[in-house]
Amino acid sequence: MLNTFVVYVEDKPGVLARVASLFRRRAFNIDSLTVGRTEKTGVSRMTIVVDTDETGARRLEAHLYKLINVLLVENVTAEAAVYRELAMIRVTASASQRSHIMDLVEVFRAKVVDVSPESMMIEITGTEDKIEGLLQVLQGYGVLEMVRTGRVAMRRGGKAANGASAGADAADAAPASGTVSYSV
Amino acid sequence: MSKERKTGAEIIWKCLEREGVKHVFGYPGGAILPAYDALQHSSIHHVLVRHEQGATHMADGYARASGGVGVAIATSGPGATNMVTGIATAMMDSSPIVCITGQVGSKLIGSDAFQETDITGITLPITKHNYLVTRADEVVRTIREAFYIAKSGRPGPVLIDVTKDAQQSSCEFDWEAAAPQLPGYRPDLSPKPDEYEQAMELIHQAKRPVILAGHGILVSGAGGELLQFAERAQIPVALTLLGLGAFPASHQLNLGMMGMHGEAWVNTMIQEADLLIALGMRFDDRVTGNLKTYARNAKKIHVEIDPAEINKNVRVDVALVGDLRAVLQELLEELEPCQHREWLDYLRKLKGDSAVRDIQNLPDSGHLYAAHVINDLWRTTEGKALVVTDVGQHQMWEAQYYHHETPRSLITSGGLGTMGFALPAAIGAKVARPEAEVWVVVGDGGFQMTMAELATMVQEKVKINIAIINNGYLGMVRQWQEFFYDRNYESTPLLNPDFVKLAEAFGIRSTAVKQRAEVVPAIEAARQHEGPVLIDFQVEQEDSVYPMVAAGADLHQMIRRPGVLVETAADE
Ligand SMILES: Cc1ncc(C[n+]2csc(CCOP(=O)(O)OP(=O)(O)O)c2C)c(N)n1
Ligand SMILES: [Mg+2]
Numbered sequence A: 001m002l003n004t005f006v007v008y009v010e011d012k013p014g015v016l017a018r019v020a021s022l023f024r025r026r027a028f029n030i031d032s033l034t035v036g037r038t039e040k041t042g043v044s045r046m047t048i049v050v051d052t053d054e055t056g057a058r059r060l061e062a063h064l065y066k067l068i069n070v071l072l073v074e075n076v077t078a079e080a081a082v083y084r085e086l087a088m089i090r091v092t093a094s095a096s097q098r099s100h101i102m103d104l105v106e107v108f109r110a111k112v113v114d115v116s117p118e119s120m121m122i123e124i125t126g127t128e129d130k131i132e133g134l135l136q137v138l139q140g141y142g143v144l145e146m147v148r149t150g151r152v153a154m155r156r157g158g159k160a161a162n163g164a165s166a167g168a169d170a171a172d173a174a175p176a177s178g179t180v181s182y183s184v
Numbered sequence B: 001m002s003k004e005r006k007t008g009a010e011i012i013w014k015c016l017e018r019e020g021v022k023h024v025f026g027y028p029g030g031a032i033l034p035a036y037d038a039l040q041h042s043s044i045h046h047v048l049v050r051h052e053q054g055a056t057h058m059a060d061g062y063a064r065a066s067g068g069v070g071v072a073i074a075t076s077g078p079g080a081t082n083m084v085t086g087i088a089t090a091m092m093d094s095s096p097i098v099c100i101t102g103q104v105g106s107k108l109i110g111s112d113a114f115q116e117t118d119i120t121g122i123t124l125p126i127t128k129h130n131y132l133v134t135r136a137d138e139v140v141r142t143i144r145e146a147f148y149i150a151k152s153g154r155p156g157p158v159l160i161d162v163t164k165d166a167q168q169s170s171c172e173f174d175w176e177a178a179a180p181q182l183p184g185y186r187p188d189l190s191p192k193p194d195e196y197e198q199a200m201e202l203i204h205q206a207k208r209p210v211i212l213a214g215h216g217i218l219v220s221g222a223g224g225e226l227l228q229f230a231e232r233a234q235i236p237v238a239l240t241l242l243g244l245g246a247f248p249a250s251h252q253l254n255l256g257m258m259g260m261h262g263e264a265w266v267n268t269m270i271q272e273a274d275l276l277i278a279l280g281m282r283f284d285d286r287v288t289g290n291l292k293t294y295a296r297n298a299k300k301i302h303v304e305i306d307p308a309e310i311n312k313n314v315r316v317d318v319a320l321v322g323d324l325r326a327v328l329q330e331l332l333e334e335l336e337p338c339q340h341r342e343w344l345d346y347l348r349k350l351k352g353d354s355a356v357r358d359i360q361n362l363p364d365s366g367h368l369y370a371a372h373v374i375n376d377l378w379r380t381t382e383g384k385a386l387v388v389t390d391v392g393q394h395q396m397w398e399a400q401y402y403h404h405e406t407p408r409s410l411i412t413s414g415g416l417g418t419m420g421f422a423l424p425a426a427i428g429a430k431v432a433r434p435e436a437e438v439w440v441v442v443g444d445g446g447f448q449m450t451m452a453e454l455a456t457m458v459q460e461k462v463k464i465n466i467a468i469i470n471n472g473y474l475g476m477v478r479q480w481q482e483f484f485y486d487r488n489y490e491s492t493p494l495l496n497p498d499f500v501k502l503a504e505a506f507g508i509r510s511t512a513v514k515q516r517a518e519v520v521p522a523i524e525a526a527r528q529h530e531g532p533v534l535i536d537f538q539v540e541q542e543d544s545v546y547p548m549v550a551a552g553a554d555l556h557q558m559i560r561r562p563g564v565l566v567e568t569a570a571d572e
Helices: A013-024 A054-065 A098-107 A128-139 B010-016 B029-040 B054-064 B084-092 B136-151 B163-170 B193-205 B214-218 B223-231 B264-272 B324-334 B343-353 B370-380 B393-401 B422-432 B444-449 B455-460 B473-482 B499-505 B516-528 B563-572
Strands: A001-010 A028-039 A043-051 A070-075 A080-093 A111-115 A120-128 A143-149 A152-155 A180-182 B004-007 B023-026 B046-048 B070-074 B097-103 B129-133 B160-164 B170-173 B210-213 B235-239 B255-258 B275-279 B300-305 B318-321 B386-389 B410-412 B438-441 B467-470 B509-512 B532-539
Touching: A001 A013, A001 A054, A001 A152, A013 A028, A013 A043, A043 A054, A054 A070, A070 B410, A080 B318, A098 A111, A098 A128, A111 B235, A111 B499, A111 B532, A120 A128, A120 B499, A120 B516, A128 A143, A128 B444, A152 B136, B004 B532, B010 B136, B010 B163, B010 B170, B023 B054, B023 B422, B023 B444, B029 B070, B029 B097, B029 B160, B029 B163, B046 B455, B054 B084, B054 B097, B054 B410, B054 B422, B070 B455, B084 B097, B084 B563, B097 B136, B097 B163, B136 B163, B136 B170, B160 B163, B163 B343, B193 B275, B193 B318, B193 B438, B210 B223, B210 B264, B214 B223, B214 B324, B223 B324, B235 B343, B255 B264, B255 B393, B264 B343, B300 B324, B370 B393, B370 B438, B370 B467, B370 B516, B386 B422, B393 B410, B393 B438, B393 B467, B393 B473, B410 B422, B422 B438, B422 B444, B422 B455, B444 B467, B467 B499, B467 B516, B499 B532, B499 B563, B509 B516
Parallel strands: B023 B046, B023 B070, B070 B097, B097 B160, B129 B160, B210 B235, B210 B275, B235 B255, B275 B300, B300 B318, B386 B410, B386 B438, B438 B467, B467 B532, B509 B532
Antiparallel strands: A001 A043, A001 A070, A028 A043, A028 A180, A080 A120, A080 A143, A080 A152, A111 A120, B004 B170
């Protein structure tokens, strides 16, 4: 079962390696991991998606806490949370196919961000399901290249984790600038 | 204190002094030379080892003997990598050591410079935490944090890698201004009130309870609380290998060591218990055997400082996460006196059955068994020695036949099972506790892994007695080959040096013992001698440790000492 963890860490050199090393060492498989800055200087936020059961998730949380640079761990799997991922997809598109593709892009509320004589680049933000859906319909045109950020998550409602004010439920917010991604 | 300008190297020693360090164990080299040069201004005594692995084991032995933090120092590259085994050993056994390594200049990092090794990367999974220090003004805070992390919570090793330029450059030395800043570190957890209540209820209801006491008792200093708890609740106490000494062996509620080479009555009681109270132990595979059949009918209470240990191997009914001593004190507030007469009668009966098979009770066949040597050592030292064991059969025999009465009277590598640990760890232990009578019990195999430290021992005038249990084999491996690999003794027979001559070459008094009658006199003579003594006990070559639970087998499926010997006893 996929578990989603939001992990606040000190923004120090080597912290990402410590987290990644823990997953490898304890034989947990990372589905995706994203890291970026937060509203607080010196604090980075990771969203980590892991395939494990309930006991595994609890152990993982305890192990993450044992890393000295980890400030807070939240397993948001069972909570109301907004999940988003960003993908960029380059798809084969001749002049005649362009308008069809534009229609699809419209349906999925995606965006065309680059066009060349042979191809188009599409940007989509949403849940993994939504991205998968778009991918499926684009498959027929020929997907030339794809990049995905991995999941980021934020809990719904007023509860904010590290004392930060809970922002508006910005449903379609793209990842904040300065976000780096790291897939394992 | 006024602020003074000092080099990073000088600051290292100042900080260690402030942390109360009196001895460090180390080996110099290029990248750590500035620190060695600054040692002349320090009150700290440096023990020059013969291999950096030895330095880490000495720091570990020092920590385990004293309850403080041990310090090891090495240069970059090979000096640092030689420490890896000792660091992993300390990690597995939650031993607080701080390792300081030199590193190439900060501008050279990443360039594959001479003797550059990514030691913080290498030791990431085997340290509690580690640091790379590239500036002199980071030294104070880093050392303060390192000591705090090493000894608090569940203790463990911390490594500090200091670049050469950080040692050479100067800055203001200000101890007060550099207090630890560890916002994410919470070593002081404690249970919730309702968890205490649940635990209390299980304890008061139990008919067949067993306490499983581990290393946590020693680390937390909870021996007194354990004794009170067991006596008031009338619950027998089984110990892990690292827990030996946590409960007096001579106590009528003492069961002894549990697990793979635990006595039959211990494992039987555990398997038939209706409640296990695990105190500062981690249900290692060597103590549980097959998890599916482990103490099936028992409820389980787990008192443990490390939340990551809860439900790791064994699912428990109540977990009390916190410092063991504090938790036991809390439990003692509510604990009613209990009686478990039937259960304890059953224990006496089981013990009686096992005694028949015990090698101590067999007639003298003229053979010298390791168990005899250990038993004689225990009797001669009146159980008061600080014994440091290596890894193998002798380690298990020591655990079975040396009856430890007090905490920190046995030091051994449990979790990692590091051969070569004993001699250096014993040197560290003796440096920490000069008044203690220290005995090394070591196999002929493991001794040869770190015997170079004999030179350290002599140079430092450390009085230790060494008992080599010489069976001409990598005995524990031979035993597995005997039981599970058709007696194919591949690569386990040893052609050994003459240990007596070897010891003499180091200037160490030495004798060989081949007969049972010579054992006690040799031990006595060693105790009387002022300097270190090495005794080569040439024991039965193909003896095995019994009982044994095969790896992964059910805990009650014990291989017992073969019938032949039991019959010999009956024939008499
Ligand atoms: C460094 C290391 N290498 C290998 C092993 C595997 N091993 C465990 S016990 C043992 C044999 C030990 O032989 P010896 O030191 O003679 O002790 P004995 O078992 O004979 O008492 C070996 C090789 C180990 N534990 N540690
Ligand atoms: Mg041997």
